[in-house]
Amino acid sequence: MxxxxxxxxxxxxxxxxxxxxxxxxxxxxxxxxxxxxxxxxxxxxxxxxxxxxxxxxxGKPSSDKQQYNSAWLLAGAIATLNLVFLIGLPLSLWLIGVWKLAYGVPPVAIAFLAIPILTALASVGLLAFTVLAWKNHDWSFGARSHYSVITLAALVFIGVLAYWNLLGFQF
Known part of the structure; x- marks a missing residue:
């Protein structure tokens, strides 16, 4: 060319x-x-x-891997929401001023008080994933033990919140 x-x-x-x-x-x-x-x-x-x-x-991963990822995602979401509640409620009440509680509970505090209800309901899913993990032996012993400790911590946290009347709208 x-x-x-x-x-x-x-x-x-x-x-x-x-x-x-x-x-x-x-x-x-x-x-x-x-x-x-x-x-x-x-x-x-x-x-x-x-x-x-x-x-x-x-178009979808295997059920074992999907269950494993869903279980850890649920545990991470519950832990994050509980941490947001533990930090957010006192911080919001401090920033608003405790003296304003005399006029009623602020809406932001009501929103933060809804978080433990959601995490308590989601903790039932944690318990179900823990039972399935021990029943099916799909995960390693270390992963099952670690997940069981996380589930136990979430359930104990629910008990602590119930003891301090922070579980639900009790005002």
Whole structure:
């Protein structure tokens, strides 16, 4: 293929034109070679997170892994909400001023008092995941023990909140 270069063009422009022609010819998108497969024998490459082709076709992870992730996600959510309650309620009452409690409970305090009710209900799910983990032996002994301690802490926290009348709207 001949390159047509008009007269009066400098040598640098001629060289750039030839390089562009070489790039156009060696473009990998226009080559006739078959594309490199991403999946070989149903297994994805290492950098894709270890998903298999069959999991991509089904559209969901295996039930054991999904249960494991859901259980730890629930435990993390309950712990985070309990921490938000422990820090947020006293901090909000301090910022509002305790003397304003004479006029009623502020709405922000009512919102914070709703958090323990939600976490107490979600702790039933923690208990269910703990029973399933020990029954099915899907997790390692260390993971089951760790999750059992987290469940026990959540249940004890519910008892402490009930003792101090912070579980529910008792005002």
């Amino acid at each position: 001949a390159t047509i270069i008009p007269t009066g063009v400098t040598d640098a422009m001629k060289e750039a034109s030839v390089q562009m022609e070489v790039l156009r010819v060696s473009n990998p998108c226009t080559s006739r070679s078959p594309p490199t497969p991403y999946f070989v024998e149903g297994v994805a490459p290492r950098d894709s997170g270890g998903l298999t082709l069959s999991l991509l076709w089904r």
